[in-house]
Amino acid sequence: MSFFQELKRRNVFRVGIAYAVATWILLQLTDVVAEILQLPTWAPKLILLILLVGFIPALIFAWAFEMTPDGIKREKDVDRSTSISPKTGRKLDYTIIGLLALGMAYFVWESRFQNEGNLTTEQNVSAETSGAGTADESSHADKSIAVLPFTNRSPNADDAYFTDGIHDDLLTQLAKIKAFSVISRTSVMEYRDTAKNLKQIGKELGVANIMEGSVQRAGNRVRINVQLINADTDKHLWAEIYDRQLTTDNLFDIQSEIAQAIATALHATLSDSEIAKVSDVPTSNVKAYELYLQGKRFALGETEIGFDTALELYREALKLDPEFKLAWIGLAQAYINNYWNYGGNTEDREKTREAIDKAKAIDPDFPELYMAEGFYHYWGLLDYDTAIRNLDKAVALMPSNAEAHMWKGWASRRAGLWEQAVDSMQKAIKLNPRIVINLVEYGQTLFYVGRNDEALAITEQAYEVDPDSYWAKTYLAWMVLIINGDIEQANTIVIGAQHTNDPAFLTRYLEVKILSREFESALQLAQKWDPAWEVDRSYIFLREHYTAEILMMLGRKEEAREQAKKALARLDIMERQYPQDYRIIEARLRSYAVLGDQAKVAQLAEQYLAAKPADAVQALIDNNRLAHSYALAGMTEASVEVLEQLLIVPVQTTDRKSTRLNSSHTDISRMPSSA
Numbered sequence: 001m002s003f004f005q006e007l008k009r010r011n012v013f014r015v016g017i018a019y020a021v022a023t024w025i026l027l028q029l030t031d032v033v034a035e036i037l038q039l040p041t042w043a044p045k046l047i048l049l050i051l052l053v054g055f056i057p058a059l060i061f062a063w064a065f066e067m068t069p070d071g072i073k074r075e076k077d078v079d080r081s082t083s084i085s086p087k088t089g090r091k092l093d094y095t096i097i098g099l100l101a102l103g104m105a106y107f108v109w110e111s112r113f114q115n116e117g118n119l120t121t122e123q124n125v126s127a128e129t130s131g132a133g134t135a136d137e138s139s140h141a142d143k144s145i146a147v148l149p150f151t152n153r154s155p156n157a158d159d160a161y162f163t164d165g166i167h168d169d170l171l172t173q174l175a176k177i178k179a180f181s182v183i184s185r186t187s188v189m190e191y192r193d194t195a196k197n198l199k200q201i202g203k204e205l206g207v208a209n210i211m212e213g214s215v216q217r218a219g220n221r222v223r224i225n226v227q228l229i230n231a232d233t234d235k236h237l238w239a240e241i242y243d244r245q246l247t248t249d250n251l252f253d254i255q256s257e258i259a260q261a262i263a264t265a266l267h268a269t270l271s272d273s274e275i276a277k278v279s280d281v282p283t284s285n286v287k288a289y290e291l292y293l294q295g296k297r298f299a300l301g302e303t304e305i306g307f308d309t310a311l312e313l314y315r316e317a318l319k320l321d322p323e324f325k326l327a328w329i330g331l332a333q334a335y336i337n338n339y340w341n342y343g344g345n346t347e348d349r350e351k352t353r354e355a356i357d358k359a360k361a362i363d364p365d366f367p368e369l370y371m372a373e374g375f376y377h378y379w380g381l382l383d384y385d386t387a388i389r390n391l392d393k394a395v396a397l398m399p400s401n402a403e404a405h406m407w408k409g410w411a412s413r414r415a416g417l418w419e420q421a422v423d424s425m426q427k428a429i430k431l432n433p434r435i436v437i438n439l440v441e442y443g444q445t446l447f448y449v450g451r452n453d454e455a456l457a458i459t460e461q462a463y464e465v466d467p468d469s470y471w472a473k474t475y476l477a478w479m480v481l482i483i484n485g486d487i488e489q490a491n492t493i494v495i496g497a498q499h500t501n502d503p504a505f506l507t508r509y510l511e512v513k514i515l516s517r518e519f520e521s522a523l524q525l526a527q528k529w530d531p532a533w534e535v536d537r538s539y540i541f542l543r544e545h546y547t548a549e550i551l552m553m554l555g556r557k558e559e560a561r562e563q564a565k566k567a568l569a570r571l572d573i574m575e576r577q578y579p580q581d582y583r584i585i586e587a588r589l590r591s592y593a594v595l596g597d598q599a600k601v602a603q604l605a606e607q608y609l610a611a612k613p614a615d616a617v618q619a620l621i622d623n624n625r626l627a628h629s630y631a632l633a634g635m636t637e638a639s640v641e642v643l644e645q646l647l648i649v650p651v652q653t654t655d656r657k658s659t660r661l662n663s664s665h666t667d668i669s670r671m672p673s674s675a
Helices: 003-009 012-037 042-064 085-129 135-142 157-174 185-191 198-205 248-265 272-279 286-299 304-320 325-341 346-362 367-380 384-397 402-414 418-431 436-448 452-465 470-484 487-493 503-515 519-527 543-553 557-574 582-595 598-611 616-632 636-646
Strands: 065-068 071-074 144-147 209-218 221-230 236-245
Touching (some): 144 157, 144 185, 157 185, 157 209, 248 272, 384 402, 402 436, 436 452, 452 470, 503 543
Parallel strands (some): 144 209
């Protein structure tokens, strides 16, 4: 008998086929179980390796042993006249047929029903954010990328800023390529050192591809290791190691090469202008570039100390290279953030303009310049039209930059361009889906245009992303109050706010306690209100104002009037610091409302409406504040008239006169907004 016939007689072929089919089915089940149990990405690979290693022993076992009625025996010990090998072979045939049927059933389910489920999910997400999808959008989704935080492989742990900077710069460069949809830095940072597998990360971020990488810096050399992986299949699409001398030319060459390699792997084509943009070297001074990266790292913290530190680092970088345009832009952005968020010092605004002009003199047409111009005209001058024009240019040059889209949404909202605001915010969230501030601001905008159910759903999503976020709690409590009138749920959300130092969250706590008629709790907080929280960029609300209004609700009118008089005295002093400020007018109006001086309230209301900036969002808040003050002053008809205007849903307009709200159950006058 030939060797081939002997293999056949001993069922070696059948065992091999059965083993192979069973292995395929086990791997499919492993893929499903790995996703459910959130196993690390190496787990399925380990199982595959074990199964492959077991294949040869299985064949050897089939050759050397045989099934008999008395159990498993060595083949040489079995009398061939009594061998049941043919019967065992038929059983193996049935086993193979059964396994093949099972595999075919799984294949049909995966290719048909699972894909339909995925399509339905994608369509639902699309409907929530931007309406029905198109073939172009589907193609663009195939080129969606999340670049996970790079691992710092340098011997010096302090080089983490360098690794993070390379990662951030690469994201910025990729965002300039129209063919790609690139998830923003803030959404991917939560996956640093994550135990989640790539498939799960891909689903959470809504991307088809994930890039991983590491940076190792040693002396005057740098090694950057990157790989592009299909998030769904875990298939490696491309990988490369760049080992170069540490120069800025080499660093930006690497970024350009990575962008072009990704384009090749994803079957995309880069235009000459896109290649030029990602190849642009902003400085040839490595030390200046390092200082710039350190500055960006501090600025990303968005604290006053962080911005001040970033300013020092940017200035040091500019001493080494005065032509470093990105350092000038970093300087401008730090100044305008300090102006808007920390004190409103006009000197910071002037320095912003100077830094932008320096960058413009070096290069009058680059994406980051238009972003800075947008920030300046929005935050610095409240000139929303000019801000939008610049942000439009930034979006055109950086189509995957979520920040540019979100800023355009904020500016459009202020300009009364509601549909444009919703559209821009949708795009920003698609590119930056895990950021609480973006989600809650989008929810607020949906509420303004009367899409209450969607507004509440997106705010709940923000809360799910980060249940510990004061910002998410503040907005969610506001939404359940104003949309559902659910005081009990709002009370649950704001539990513990009185022990924090977040003014927006504390304000929401005050409002909830007032609506719950827990006036004493509200009064205790009002009486110890921190003076640092009294002056906001859009209003001045003193401790005495809070105290006076709560005392009025308690029926302690004389005490309330005493607090109102103290507020007026403080405002007289504050006017020296804020001369001819519309916020002072509105703050005085609130004080006279408690005093019941209706003539003075009417006079100040007229002055305030004439002095305040044109702003569609602020107009909604102003109407609510006025209605509130009119009610305190006993001017019932005037209060109702303003409230009726708030019941009209705003529509997109070019004359900015559409400033009405859908509904209101509580005071939104102190509704927090970062923009």
